Amino acid sequence: MxxxxxxxxxxxxxxxxxxxxxxxxxxxxxxxxxxDASGHILAGDPxxxxxxxxxxxxVAFGLEGLGPDTTLAGxxxxxxxxxERVMGLTGLExxxxxxxxxQVEIQIKYEGYIHRQSHEVDNFKRLESxxxxxxxxxxxxxxxxxxxxxxxxxxxxxxxxxxxxxxGVTPAxxxxxxxxxxxxxxx
Numbered sequence: 437m438x439x440x441x442x443x444x445x446x447x448x449x450x451x452x453x454x455x456x457x458x459x460x461x462x463x464x465x466x467x468x469x470x471x472d473a474s475g476h477i478l479a480g481d482p483x484x485x486x487x488x489x490x491x492x493x494x495v496a497f498g499l500e501g502l503g504p505d506t507t508l509a510g511x512x513x514x515x516x517x518x519x520e521r522v523m524g525l526t527g528l529e530x531x532x533x534x535x536x537x538x539q540v541e542i543q544i545k546y547e548g549y550i551h552r553q554s555h556e557v558d559n560f561k562r563l564e565s566x567x568x569x570x571x572x573x574x575x576x577x578x579x580x581x582x583x584x585x586x587x588x589x590x591x592x593x594x595x596x597x598x599x600x601x602x603x604g605v606t607p608a609x610x611x612x613x614x615x616x617x618x619x620x621x622x623x
Contacts, residue, residue, distance in 0.1 A: 486502065486506050486507065486508065486511075489527065490508070490525050490526055490527075491506075493524075493525045493527070494511065494525050497521075497525065499511070499514075499517075508522055508525075508526065509544050511525065512540075512541065512544045512545065513544060513545055513547075518541060519537045519538075519540060519541045520537075560597060563595065563596040563597035563600055563610070564595050564596075564597035564598075565595070565597075566595055566596040566597070566614065566617065567594060567595055568592075568593055568594060568595060568596065568599065568613075568617060569620075570592070572617070572620070574588045574589050574613075575589075576616070577612055577613060577616040578612075579608075579609075579612045580609055580612060581609070583604050584604060584605055584606070584609045587602050587603075587604050587605060588602070588605065588613070596610060596613060596614055596617070599613060
């Protein structure tokens with residue numbers, strides 16, 4: 437997919453604000469798919485806004501709630517539409533390989549979920565990298581419930597990530613532990 441996008445970047449032609457129908461590039465077989473001027477597939481920038489012709493086709497198709505900032509990516513996110521229907525609304529001819537169509541649809545429809553998952557992975561890595569000293573005194577942390585204190589003293593986790601995976605240790609307790617660790621490092 438990266439090769440396809442890299443090849444598409446120099447071929448992208450926005451044709452002016454709102455002229456998304458002209459924003460096409462080719463995959464290796466030469467079939468068109470939608471990209472913006474910077475090579476992002478169906479990105480929601482001004483080059484990705486719907487033209488009046490596309491809006492008219494979408495309304496005729498029965499779509500509602502189309503605003504001036506609606507993009508083709510926004511249309512593709514709708515559960516009742518897929519790549520083929522969106523392409524039909526644009527009036528563009530030719531289609532990329534099925535694998536490219538599938539990737540475009542997945543990237544657009546699940547963009548929010550993918551972003552959230554990526555954020556969670558980053559947060560997990562941050563917690564895993566935050567080490568807890570072997571001699572840390574959990575009893576000095578104010579706000580732990582008795583259960584959390586007992587579990588932390590018994591397990592003696594090596595990192596905040598490990599502490600967060602202990603049954604009964606709440607996210608609030610992990611936050612308290614994180615603040616206490618920061619305070620102990622400063623002193």
